[in-house]
Amino acid sequence: MAIVHDLEPITLIGGGLVRESDLTDCLTLAPRLVAADGGALQALDFGVMPEAVIGDMDSGHDVEDRGVPPEALHRIDEQDSTDFDKALRNIDAPLVLGVGFAGRRIDHELACYNALLRHADRRCILVGSDDVVCLCPRKLYLPLEAETRVSLFPLAPVTGRSDGLAWPIEGVQFAPDGAIGTSNAAKGPVTLEIDAPGLLLILPRVALSMLVKALLEQRGSWFARAEQYRDPQQS
Incomplete structure (x- = not known):
């Protein structure tokens, strides 16, 4: 069962490069914000509180100190998939706009494309600069x-x-x-x-x-x- 459900598109933020304008554009099209692990820290840096944080929490371990409530944290400990994969498969929405999943580490970016194929039933657009x-x-x-x-x-x-x-x-x-x-x-x-x-x-x-x-x-x-x-x- 998915962690987040909506009949409208959802924005998912990751720990890659994020321009504030790209996040703003995504939130205009998909106002609910979910973070993949350390993406929560980027959202908070932009002054936006994610309503859910999904991942193994190896990058976002201090988000509670930044004000994210414990009930919004959804820890998935397995190490056989990326945080993007964990988040994507746990969002039930007609479309996910993923921002912050490109521009830093090429291996992470390639893993995101792999996840798009592995979860071909999940509609997702990855938004780069x-x-x-x-x-x-x-x-x-x-x-x-x-x-x-x-x-x-x-x-x-x-x-x-x-x-x-x-x-x-x-x-x-x-x-x-x-x-x-x-x-x-x-x-x-x-x-x-x-x-x-x-x-x-x-x-x-x-x-x-x-x-x-x-x-x-x-x-x-x-x-x-x-x-x-x-x-x-x-x-």
Whole structure:
């Protein structure tokens, strides 16, 4: 059973690089704030109190001294997953906006992309200073302007189709050790159809609001959890 439930999007803050403007933008779109472990300290530095802190508490051990009530702390001691993974799988919401999960340690950032795939049923956008990243759903319509950068990066072998891209993806066998789709571009509105979980969509940071709206309108198109990506701690 999830720790946090909502019928509206939720903001999740981590311990990576966070610009106050990015946190503000996320909270405008998803006002409830949850922290992944040490992300609570960043939220407090910005003057925002997270309503829940989820993680192993190795980075956020002094948050109680900063005023976070004990009942808001949800310690998960297992070390087989990251704090982002722990938080993501314990938030039940139509969409999670993750800020503070990029820009410092590349291994942590890569682990976040791994978690997006492992929890393909959890809709999540990772918000960085220059980009927004999500796992492509089965079908997605993006009302983009011409020449907008659209990058597609595979975390697993996957195929799909597109309409509106400068370089269509039909017939491309995407794979981490094969074809990738970085630096494509929109000719205008874009439609993507993806055959299996495994393809990251990377757009410019200015596309955040549009991407949120597009994902929320595709409520029925996200992949159900696949057994091969199931976390063993949840078995």
